[in-house]
Amino acid sequence: MTSFNAKxxxxxxxxxxxxxxxxxxxxxxxxxxxxxPNAVIDAMSRYYQLRHANVHRAVYQTASEATAxxxxxxxxxxxxxxxxxxAGEVVFTKNATESFNLLAKSWGAKNLSxxxxxxxxxxxxxxxxxxxxxxxxHTGIEVRFIPTTDDYRLDTSRLDxxxxxxxxxxxxxxxxxxxxxxxVRELAAVAHRHGALIAVDGAQSVAHAPTDVVxxxxxxxxxTGHKMLGPTGIGVFWTREEILDxxxxxxxxxxMIADVRLDGYTPADGxxxxxxxxPPIAEAVGLNAAVLYLEGLGMTNVVxxxxxxxxxALTRLELEFHGRVRVIGPGDMTxxxxxxxxxxxxxxxxxxxxxxxxxxxxxxPGHHCAKPLMRRFGLAATxxxxxxxxxxxxxxxxxxxxxGHAVKMFG
Amino acid sequence: MSDLGxxxxxxxREIILDHYRSPRNRGELESPPAIRVEGxxxxxxxxxxxxxxxxxxxxxxxxxxxxxxxISQSSASLMSSAVKGKTLDQVRAxxxxxxxxxxxxxxxxxxxxxxxxxxxxxxxxLAALQGVIKFPVRIKCATLAWNALxxxxxxxx
Ligand SMILES: Cc1ncc(COP(=O)(O)O)c(C=O)c1O
Numbered sequence: 001m002t003s004f005n006a007k008x009x010x011x012x013x014x015x016x017x018x019x020x021x022x023x024x025x026x027x028x029x030x031x032x033x034x035x036x037p038n039a040v041i042d043a044m045s046r047y048y049q050l051r052h053a054n055v056h057r058a059v060y061q062t063a064s065e066a067t068a069x070x071x072x073x074x075x076x077x078x079x080x081x082x083x084x085x086x087a088g089e090v091v092f093t094k095n096a097t098e099s100f101n102l103l104a105k106s107w108g109a110k111n112l113s114x115x116x117x118x119x120x121x122x123x124x125x126x127x128x129x130x131x132x133x134x135x136x137x138h139t140g141i142e143v144r145f146i147p148t149t150d151d152y153r154l155d156t157s158r159l160d161x162x163x164x165x166x167x168x169x170x171x172x173x174x175x176x177x178x179x180x181x182x183x184v185r186e187l188a189a190v191a192h193r194h195g196a197l198i199a200v201d202g203a204q205s206v207a208h209a210p211t212d213v214v215x216x217x218x219x220x221x222x223x224t225g226h227k228m229l230g231p232t233g234i235g236v237f238w239t240r241e242e243i244l245d246x247x248x249x250x251x252x253x254x255x256m257i258a259d260v261r262l263d264g265y266t267p268a269d270g271x272x273x274x275x276x277x278x279p280p281i282a283e284a285v286g287l288n289a290a291v292l293y294l295e296g297l298g299m300t301n302v303v304x305x306x307x308x309x310x311x312x313a314l315t316r317l318e319l320e321f322h323g324r325v326r327v328i329g330p331g332d333m334t335x336x337x338x339x340x341x342x343x344x345x346x347x348x349x350x351x352x353x354x355x356x357x358x359x360x361x362x363x364x365p366g367h368h369c370a371k372p373l374m375r376r377f378g379l380a381a382t383x384x385x386x387x388x389x390x391x392x393x394x395x396x397x398x399x400x401x402x403x404g405h406a407v408k409m410f411g
Numbered sequence: 412m413s414d415l416g417x418x419x420x421x422x423x424r425e426i427i428l429d430h431y432r433s434p435r436n437r438g439e440l441e442s443p444p445a446i447r448v449e450g451x452x453x454x455x456x457x458x459x460x461x462x463x464x465x466x467x468x469x470x471x472x473x474x475x476x477x478x479x480x481x482i483s484q485s486s487a488s489l490m491s492s493a494v495k496g497k498t499l500d501q502v503r504a505x506x507x508x509x510x511x512x513x514x515x516x517x518x519x520x521x522x523x524x525x526x527x528x529x530x531x532x533x534x535x536x537l538a539a540l541q542g543v544i545k546f547p548v549r550i551k552c553a554t555l556a557w558n559a560l561x562x563x564x565x566x567x568x
Binding site: 021348349350351354355358365366367374380381409410 | 418419422423428431454455456457458478479480481482546549552
């Protein structure tokens with residue numbers, strides 16, 4: 001049973017009690033990193049208070065508890081995304097960026113060669129661009145981009161043409177700048193029809209909508225703990241078991257081996273092959289708590305809540321500012337999430353964010369690690385407000401009032 | 412909601428907003444003979460191109476084009492007014508004073524963020540930028556044009 005009560009969610013987040021420059025904090029930067037509920041913070045501190053030990057090594061009681069907690073988190077994550085092969089398909093990394101590097105440097109280096117194409121989109125985060133450029137330097141692959149339409153959508157009009165020679169389609173589930181949601185299931189079908197695999201960047205989407213890798217027919221999924229109410233320092237890489245089993249190790253060292261001799265080494269089987277060194281144990285415990293918390297809220301409830309907030313914000317921004325504050329992203333809520341990028345006419349995003357800060361409003365000015373996309377729309381930066389499960393309409397009230405001040409000040 | 416905080420008023424002094432809205436010395440000079448230097452702040456995409464016309468040890472003319480936040484653009488405009496027509500020694504002295512103004516000293520930040528001691532009168536209008544040091548992330552914006560100017564002067568010898 002899920003139960004979503006926005007007031008209760010707010011009460012669960014201690015940082016929402018912060019006061020900044022005499023104003024209660026208005027946190028609208030969830031797309032950058034989310035706030036954590038007590039359930040996550042407490043789970044991590046309980047772990048450090050009672051059960052901390054290294055995993056997979058010692059035989060004493062707390063060490064086996066730590067190992068059980070770490071492996072238990074893998075199971076929770078597998079359930080959360082409906083991994084068909086269960087926990088054995090879930091690799092813990094440092095963040096989404098490291099997951100993409102694992103994909104490119106392990107799977108990519110083995111399976112791609114000169115002339116093979118990796119198709120990404122113009123709206124990707126640098127995490128899904130730079131590792132492919134790096135692989136290109138070594139192997140001579142081609143990195144190709146799906147363009148964006150003038151109304152901020154993925155331009156699929158020439159997709160079949162673009163798919164020629166593609167071995168991997170690697171695409172974001174939701175743009176961290178525009179808020180646009182991409183048709184991942186349809187894209188998976190297209191990729192498979194062309195004999196390619198599909199990887200999805202779930203850094204934004206996994207935290208804000210139900211994700212079922214079987215129903216979507218995905219081959220790889222990448223996401224990050226700190227954007228889904230979990231801690232920093234842990235990310236997830238998921239792929240189907242038969243693909244994972246054939247992937248060469250990534251980083252080398254302890255933990256990822258079955259045997260080391262004077263003449264070489266044998267890597268471990270399963271996810272641990274990709275987890276060299278002491279892993280983020282407390283972070284895995286925190287991520288497990290975050291998954292349980294989100295499951296308790298119900299991801300469909302989370303989407304509905306954020307959808308309503310963002311829709312209301314889009315309407316009110318237009319009513320209040322009559323185009324002086326332009327939304328860089330779809331103007332209505334069709335296939336769109338709670339990430340709202342703004343361009344305030346005549347006011348630089350840095351200045352907007354600075355004025356907002358004085359009202360306790362946390363938004364992010366900048367290029368959001370998506371420079372190709374910013375160039376496409378002739379922008380150096382935007383101001384981005386983004387919603388989470390704990391957001392409410394009061395956040396939008398304060399945002400609009402503070403934006404009004406910024407407009408007046410520089411007008 | 413209360414009025415804008417006094418911190419913010421410190422940052423966005425009227426002089427700064429004025430230079431932002433009507434930047435001085437906008438434009439380009441033919442290069443060569445003028446020296447052309449670019450400044451770029453990758454963090455927020457602020458950019459500036461500074462043109463210097465130097466003759467007989469005097470900065471005869473300075474022009475600039477660019478885009479960015481109010482702090483980077485007004486600082487550029489204030490800089491151009493402060494150094495135009497000055498001898499290179501005077502220009503270097505002004506740069507040194509400005510850099511000092513922008514130097515955040517840990518010890519002074521710890522005590523309610525007061526600026527390190529500089530002769531504000533000698534700085535003239537440039538003193539309006541002192542509020543920037545309370546906002547450490549904005550210092551890079553304020554120094555953008557100045558770094559370009561330094562680069563241009565360094566290229567002389
Ligand atoms: C769409 C997208 N992909 C990848 C990332 C990278 O996440 P991380 O910084 O946790 O590696 C982000 C976060 O900034 C993102 O928004």
